[in-house]
Amino acid sequence: MLAGHVRAGRLDLTALVTERIALDGIPAAFGNMLAGKGGRALVVF
Numbered sequence: 001m002l003a004g005h006v007r008a009g010r011l012d013l014t015a016l017v018t019e020r021i022a023l024d025g026i027p028a029a030f031g032n033m034l035a036g037k038g039g040r041a042l043v044v045f
Contacts, residue, residue: 017042 005011018039021029025043032038 016040020044 002011006013016039019029019041021041021043023043023045029038029041029043032041
């Protein structure tokens with residue numbers, strides 16, 4: 001159902017991504033998450 005909304009343009013997932021991180025940035029992203037900082041990070045490899 002969600003994929004259908006994305007394909008139809010009714011749900012913009014790119015607007016939900018607050019940060020793009022590399023694989024080596026994952027530990028820092030978990031630290032930020034535990035500290036209540038940031039939002040949704042997208043891991044780019």
